[in-house]
Amino acid sequence: MTIIAKDMNFCDFLSVYIERFWRQFDAMINFKSSFICVAALAMSGCHQSSSPPPEAETSKSMSTADVMAAATDSDWRDLDQDNVLYMELDSGLVVIELAPQFAPEHVANIKTLVKEDYFDGLFVIRSHDNYVAQWGEPETEAPKSLGSAKDKLTPEWESDWPSDLPFADMIDGDIYQPDAGYAYGFPVAGDKAAGRIGLAHCYGMVGVGRGGEADSGNGSSLYAVTGHAPRHLDRNVTLVGRVWQGMENLSALPRGTEALGFYATPEEYTEIYSVYLGSELTEDLQVPLQIMRTDTDTFKNYLAARRYRSEEWFLDPAGRLELCNVPMPVRNRP
Secondary structure, three states, X not given: OOOOOOOOOHHHHHHHHHHHHHHHOOOOHHHHHHHHHHHHHHHHHHOOOOOOOHHHHHHHOOOHHHHHHHOOHHHEEEXXXXXXXXXXXXXXXXXXXXXXXXXXXXXXXXXXXXXXXXXXXXXXEEEOOOOEEEEEOOOOOOOOXXXXXXOOOOOOOOEEOOOOOOOEEOOOOOOOOOEEEEEOOEEEEEEOOOOEEEEOOOOOEEEEOOOOOOOOOOOOOEEEEOOOOOHHHOOOOOEEEEEEEOOHHHHOOOOOOOHHHEOOOHHHOXXXXXXXXXXXXXXXXXXXXXXXXXXXXXXXHHHHHHHOOOOOOOOOOOOOOOOOOOOOOEEEOO
């Protein structure tokens, strides 16, 4: 029986108790090992408090504004205008960067459709609250010709993990895939050990609509994520890019009243005046956007600053960062 002296504090008592416990159960090696771990945790409160992780201390000294101010021109990249779509709607211009690094066949097919003016005169036919806005041709008995574009494509919702992929790892983990992070400015997730990776359904990502068959998506029907990230669609739908400008022209559209947010009548559609590639424009007409590179120390600092928010308003920074909770910095070329 352990007696607590009147002048014995809790830490002294715990030390005495542990010593006696070990003597009594010395033969129970496995149990003793487990007990040591528990006791060490309890005793830590009796000594100097542990310091926060070095990363936390470093990042807390920088806000996102500090990181942005310290970024140099080399931390930014120009858009490749041959992979940029400009979509003119009645509500305004939408600028989309395509991602041939992850979906080369679908991107090539979409570019063929664009060059042959397939989307011109079609419509935004769906606006599903907190989900997606979708555009293309409404259901019709006389569908528009795809021209020289392919009718069916093999899915590209994931591909082999390239050995030279500039992958910015999200150290916080991911509940959908073993590995998640950023590459070429796009959110990606996959399994590095299995050698597979694909784009992830974060806000602003653009995907290819499909029917029940895996190869039924060809890029003639596209959607943009306008709500909470529907990551359950990863590895089920091919993603082809991301909206960098004009999201409000899709996310603020009136919601469709039919099932899945489709519009009930043609009068509710938003017309697509024209879709074209940036490379079809002279330089003075191209939108001069730059995206923060995701293969630099500056981007790592940006992630850390978002993880440990040092701004005065934050009373209890999360210390965690989810893949789709990273607003990618975008600016106009200086």
